[in-house]
Amino acid sequence: MSLADKVLSVNNDLPIRTAQPVHSGKVRSVYWLTPEDSARLVADRGYNVTADAPLAIMVISDRISAFDCIWHGEGGLKGVPGKGAALNAISNHWFRLFRERGLADSHILEIPHPLVWIVQKARPVMIEAIARQYITGSMWRAYEKGEREFCGIAIPDGLQRDQKLPELLITPSTKGILEGIPGVPAVDDVNVTRGDLEANYAAFNFSSPADIDRYETLLREGFDVISAELAKLDQIFVDTKFEFGYVTDASGQEKLIYMDEVGTPDSSRIWDGPAWRNGRIVENSKEGFRQMLLNHFPDSDILLNKDRMAERQALARDNDLPEAVLMELSRTYVGIAERVIGDKLTISDNPKAEIIAVLRDEFGLVD
Template sequence: MPIQETHFQFPGQTGFYRGKVRDVYSFPDRLVMVASDRISAFDVVLPRPIPYKGQVLNQTAAYFLRATADLVPNWLLDVPDPNVSVGRRCEPFAVEMVVRGYLAGHAWRQYRDGHRTLCGVPLPDGLRENDRLPQPIITPSTKAHEGHDEDISRDEIIRQGIVSESDYVVLEQYALALFQRGSEMAAERGLILVDTKYEFGKLAGQIYLIDEVHTPDSSRYFYADTYDQNQQAGSPQKQLSKEFVREWLIANGFQGKTGQIVPAMTDAWVNQISARYIELFETVTGQPFVPASEADPQLRIEMAIRETIR
């Protein structure tokens, strides 16, 4: 039974926030994040949940948080359930650090439309879709609770006081180090980490990596073995990400713009998305996907959280 949303109330709970995908329960010094099976695209939550998507996101993020903890301190303390992560309650920075190694997705659409500067970063002429960039670039965006995230430059972030320059320098260093590690780990699995986003927070003067890392919702992967051949032929890249969901929406006349209606999602399409998420988990981590018990996922999750916070 897919997890559309949760409505728990715990002893000592100080707040609750429902994001596009996660239900977040606040405690004085901790956050409990429940990864639901909701799926969003173009900053809109689609009408049908995707079976096992939340478990894939939660377990993929935990895998990479543990694998990068030697590079960057992160928020994660425990994973008491396949859909639940518990961690430090940090004050989040109001920007997402988007790192791009290739010209794909949003960056390509901007480039195709004639833009040669993205978030203040100049791009060379003559690039094609999915070409590798001369070096990884950071293209930040503001973090919106509602509506669309917006591109913003490094200079604007500092000028507006969204992040101090000293903190932003650390965010840049951390983001590039994480992207390098993520690229190396992807290469070991026959993949290319194309682009990804990182979120950071601060607690007691320390900057932490928060939220998810290198998941299909935050990252785009290409298959390495067909990359060169497809680029030379001008063919689409075989990829592991939720870009295929965005492409389906675009083909059906939806890009999150005012007045547009989300197309109907058939059972077959929902199951196909689920299968793609599971494929990504197994491919990226090299681990078999073990579905969580479906008997009563709400009760299972609630009991796991209660046991953790008591």
């Protein structure tokens, strides 16, 4: 079996029984189960959800996304070996710690395979909740140009690149295009302030103004849990993106939960501690891949300028990246995952066949 065969690059063609179109994102695909299958699993598996809760199968791929494009490599390599398993394993680990420490639940109900989650439908809060402990990346680029206010929060002069910030900053941005919110442009991924959230909490899908405090508390607590655990491995949790949503449990109680993924190399920057103390940045996250792309192509503005998206998509489509680049990224993902979970990562030789078998034989979801 070739290396390319071990990569799960297409994950929206599985024969999972569904009555709706498969939703395929940059990395994950979502199969909404039929009402009959959802109800059967709720009853048979004892999930803490209402009897009629819609359930889905979420399948992660090994695709690599950066700058809103999907990249590929030489030799038919359509993703990064082990990436999907690494992301799921890391998220599973942090979600479990959050539950054990009384923070909040997640949307995940069961994990039938290293690349698969069974999830409940959540009503998403329409913000990407960004927490920053160090000044780097886009925030540093803006700071260097003279900006001193981020999402309504003033930060002092005199900071240096990659320096630890005086406090953890919460800098939310919109998730999707939100219409009709005063002072908030109707474009995806635009920064918003705490005041914007408070004045328009329902437009952002919060159930109450008090839940803005709740989301900030869960964000800080989740960040602190991950940061402390990574510090034990001499790794620095630099910044991250959390997402939140609402679900209803079996008793009919609505609750705010963590959703999507948390603390992964895709959603976070993670730096090697010894290197940082010696004045170097060694990334244990996707950020290293982003930097490689910026250096790999002569005109890096194509990757940074949203007005040049057509050119950017052509770059991703027409360029086979060196296999060595994707294998180095594989070592980054698998390496940090194995350190976080404290065990070897299970990587499938034939992931698609394994997923089909377990969903057919144990869950009755494949005809």
